[in-house]
Amino acid sequence: MERLEGNTHAIEGDIMSQKESALAPVPDEVGHHYDRFAVIAATKPGDNLHVGYWDSPDSEVPAEEAADRLTDMMAEKLTIGAGSRVLDLGCGVGGPGVRIARLTGAQVTGISVSQEQVKLANSLAESAGLADRVVFQQANAMELPFPAQSFDAVIALESIPHMPDRGQVLAQICRVLRPGGRLVLTDLFERAPIPAAKQPTVDRFHNAFMSTMVQAEDYPPMLRRAGLWFEEILDISEQTLRKSFLWFSARMNQAQPGLETTFGDTMADRFDTADMADIPEYGYLMVVAKRPEE
Ligand SMILES: C[S@@+](CC[C@H](N)C(=O)[O-])C[C@H]1O[C@@H](n2cnc3c(N)ncnc32)[C@H](O)[C@@H]1O
Incomplete structure (x- = not known):
C-alpha cells in the first residue's frame, strides 16, 4: 500500500469539473442501472458491490472475504463504536452497512439511488437481526435529506465515482457530519497518464459503469473547499483492482444468459472488466478526512 504525500498545491476547481463533466453520471440513470444490477447475486462478492483487498497477487483469499476486508479497513479509519x-x-x-453495525455496535443509515438495492439492503438488515440499528433509504447524495451535524462518521465505499460533482458531495458530507466527525471514501484515479492506446478502454469502462476518475492530488484542495481536512490518501490499486476486475469478468461471463435477459442491450454493452486488468496506470484510492472541531 503506497501512502501518497499530502499535496498542498492548490488546483483550480474548474480543472476538476472539466474532467468530471466529460462523462458526468446522472443519479437517476445510475439508480436505474443499479436497480437492474441488484438482483443478480452471482455478480456480487457476497453482499458487497465493491473490490476486494488482497495482500498479494497470489493470495487465494476468496473475493467475498477480500471485499469484507476492505470494508473493515475503512471502518477502522472511522474510529466509531x-x-x-x-x-x-x-x-x-x-453488506458493508450491516457488517459495520454488527462489528462496531454503531447505528447505520444507508442511502442509495437504487430502490431495488434499498429493498434488498433492508431485508439483509432484518435477516441479520439488526433492523433496529440499520436502516436503508432511497436518497440522492447530491442533496442529502438529513439535518446538519446528524452523523459522527460517513463511509462512501466506491460510490463517489458515480456522482456528478465530487465537490458538491463533499460539501453535503461536511454539512451532515458533526465537528470532529470522520469521512472515509474510495475513488477511482489516474495513477499515471493513461497511454493513448488504452484510453478507449478506460472510456468504455467509465461509460459502461457510469463513473469518472480523478487525480489523487485533487483531493486535498477539494476537501478543503468543502470544509473538510484531509488526513490520509492511500493508493491501494495493487491490492484491489487487477484481481477484482478478473473476478468480476469471470462471474459476469458465467452469468451471461441471466445478464442478457436482465440488461438487454443497455447493460454496459457487456463490457468485459478483464480488459481493465492490465492498465496499471488506472488506480484505486482510499481517502480519510475529518470535519475540523469548531
Ligand atoms: C459500486 S456500488 C457500491 C455499493 C456499496 N458501497 C458497496 O460497497 O457494496 C455504488 C453505489 O453508489 C450508489 N450511488 C451512486 N450514485 C449515487 C447518488 N448520487 N446518491 C446516492 N447513492 C448513489 C449506487 O446506487 C450504489 O449503491
Missing part, C-alpha cells in the same frame, strides 16, 4: 451514528453513502445491497 457502540451508538455512533454512521452514514453509508451509496450503500449498495447493504
